[in-house]
Amino acid sequence: AQSVSQHNHHVILSEAASLELGCNYSYGGTVNLFWYVQYPGQHLQLLLKYFSGDPLVKGIKGFEAEFIKSKFSFNLRKPSVQWSDTAEYFCAVNAPDTGRRALTFGSGTRLQVQP
Amino acid sequence: AAGVIQSPRHLIKEKRETATLKCYPIPRHDTVYWYQQGPGQDPQFLISFYEKMQSDKGSIPDRFSAQQFSDYHSELNMSSLELGDSALYFCASSLQGPAEKLFFGSGTQLSVL
Numbered sequence: 001a002q003s004v005s006q007h008n009h010h011v012i013l014s015e016a017a018s019l020e021l022g023c024n025y026s027y028g029g030t031v032n033l034f035w036y037v038q039y040p041g042q043h044l045q046l047l048l049k050y051f052s053g054d055p056l057v058k059g060i061k062g063f064e065a066e067f068i069k070s071k072f073s074f075n076l077r078k079p080s081v082q083w084s085d086t087a088e089y090f091c092a093v094n095a096p097d098t099g100r101r102a103l104t105f106g107s108g109t110r111l112q113v114q115p
Numbered sequence: 116a117a118g119v120i121q122s123p124r125h126l127i128k129e130k131r132e133t134a135t136l137k138c139y140p141i142p143r144h145d146t147v148y149w150y151q152q153g154p155g156q157d158p159q160f161l162i163s164f165y166e167k168m169q170s171d172k173g174s175i176p177d178r179f180s181a182q183q184f185s186d187y188h189s190e191l192n193m194s195s196l197e198l199g200d201s202a203l204y205f206c207a208s209s210l211q212g213p214a215e216k217l218f219f220g221s222g223t224q225l226s227v228l
Binding site: 045 | 148156158159160171173207217219
């Protein structure tokens with residue numbers, strides 16, 4: 001079964017700082033990769049996803065992520081964070097060749113951006 | 116645009132009571148997923164349905180059951196509630212295909228006292 005690790009549990013940044021959140025997964029087959037964001041008091045929203053093709057994926061709100069297959073990683077980046085980016089970020093994976101489409105989530109990273 | 120609707124938004128129950136949570140997917144979506152998110156925890160997959168049939172099962176307790184109806188809405192039935200069942204329960208819907216994207220509801224906050 002696949003699993004997802006997010007090593008940064010809590011990140012505190014100042015506005016305009018650059019962001020990189022780590023995500024590693026464990027599964028040797030084909031994977032679909034996702035980043036979700038959960039703003040305080042709201043439901044999960046999709047930031048970006050990778051299915052195939054260009055390993056550098058651009059999402060909403062200036063976020064991007066790079067799939068590095070050799071490292072089993074899908075790190076999320078943003079060049080300059082804003083106070084409104086304060087939220088919890090979840091990396092998720094599913095393995096389509098297993099027939100299981102449900103997502104497996106990481107434990108999340110809480111991002112706090114200070115003005 | 117229509118989104119995933121969940122009801123109720125908040126629910127307070129006592130131990131050993133039962134609860135029913137409802138999820139109305141986006142029109143024409145054929146798949147519904149249920150997730151449980153405990154306080155400060157990541158979402159845990161419970162169960163999913165595709166075309167009214169159970170398609171996958173995760174860490175759903177035996178005390179819980181779910182189904183998807185002919186109009187594609189889904190209900191999560193929870194019996195013999197325990198304090199540890201207090202969590203945010205949210206569902207997501209999608210349309211199967213190569214570019215599947217999940218849309219999440221706002222969730223039902225269940226508090227078991």
